[in-house]
Amino acid sequence: MLQTAERTLHTVKLVATRGHITLTQLAHELDISPSMAHRILSTCVAQGFLSQSGRGTAYGVGSALRQLAINVDRGTDLTATLEPTLRKAARKLLETCHLMVLEGTDIRFILSVEGSHLVRISRPIRRTTPAHATAGGRAILAALPEAELRRRFSNHDWSGAPHSHVQNLEELEAELARVRRRTFALQVGEAQSGVAAVALPVHDWSANVVAAASVTVPYQRMAQPTDAHSLIEQLRPFVARMEELLRPSNIL
Structure with a gap:
C-alpha cells in the first residue's frame, strides 16, 4: 500500500x-x-x-492539481475565498446556497449558507451525495471529458439515489447534454424528496471547473420552468464574482 x-x-x-x-x-x-x-x-x-x-x-x-497549486500560492482554500460571496447570494435570493466539489462520483458540500425564507432548506446533514442526482454534481460532471466521465462511472453503483431519473451511464450522458444546452444544472426531488435545486459551475483562472454553486429550495418554489431560470439569473452575478476572485491577480 x-x-x-x-x-x-x-x-x-x-x-x-x-x-x-x-x-x-x-x-x-x-x-x-x-x-x-x-x-x-x-x-x-x-x-x-x-x-x-x-x-x-x-x-x-487535472483540475484538482491546478486548484491545489492555486490554494498553496494564496495560502487559503475555496471556502475561505468564496464564503463571503456565497453569503451575499443567500441574502439576496433568500434561499439556501451551497458550494460543492467533486470527489470521485460524489459531491462534497464544503460550504452551506441557509436562506431567510420562513420555509427553507436547512444545511445538508450528509456531507457527500451521489453527484449524478444533484444539480451541483451535474454542473461539474458536464465539464468532464467523455473518457474521464466513463472511467468514473464504468462500475458505479447507481442505487445510492433511487429517486433520480438517471440510473445508468447512458441516462447520465443524456442529462449532461441537457445541462450543456441550457448552461445550468437542475434537479427536482432526485437527491431528496421535496427538494429542488439549480446550479452553475465555478471556473478557476485556467477555465477548469473546480466547484459548483447551487441554490436549494422546497420543490413548490420551482413548480414552473420560469422559476428555475429566475433563480439561475439571480445566481449568475455571484458565480461571476467567485470566478473573478479565483483569478491570479486576486489570489496572489
Whole structure:
C-alpha cells in the first residue's frame, strides 16, 4: 500500500513538472508493468489530479492539481475565498446556497449558507451525495471529458439515489447534454424528496471547473420552468464574482 502511494505521488510530481506523460513513459520511469501504470494513472484521473483528452492520449494536469497549486500560492482554500460571496447570494435570493466539489462520483458540500425564507432548506446533514442526482454534481460532471466521465462511472453503483431519473451511464450522458444546452444544472426531488435545486459551475483562472454553486429550495418554489431560470439569473452575478476572485491577480 505504501509503495503504491509513493508511486502515485511520484506520478503526480512527474506530470506537474513535465506537463504530460504517457502510460509507456510512466511504466519505464517507475520500472513497473503497463497494467500497474494504467491503474495509477486511472486513480489520478478519477480524483481529478490528472486528465486525459481521449483513449490512448497522454495524461496531463487535472483540475484538482491546478486548484491545489492555486490554494498553496494564496495560502487559503475555496471556502475561505468564496464564503463571503456565497453569503451575499443567500441574502439576496433568500434561499439556501451551497458550494460543492467533486470527489470521485460524489459531491462534497464544503460550504452551506441557509436562506431567510420562513420555509427553507436547512444545511445538508450528509456531507457527500451521489453527484449524478444533484444539480451541483451535474454542473461539474458536464465539464468532464467523455473518457474521464466513463472511467468514473464504468462500475458505479447507481442505487445510492433511487429517486433520480438517471440510473445508468447512458441516462447520465443524456442529462449532461441537457445541462450543456441550457448552461445550468437542475434537479427536482432526485437527491431528496421535496427538494429542488439549480446550479452553475465555478471556473478557476485556467477555465477548469473546480466547484459548483447551487441554490436549494422546497420543490413548490420551482413548480414552473420560469422559476428555475429566475433563480439561475439571480445566481449568475455571484458565480461571476467567485470566478473573478479565483483569478491570479486576486489570489496572489
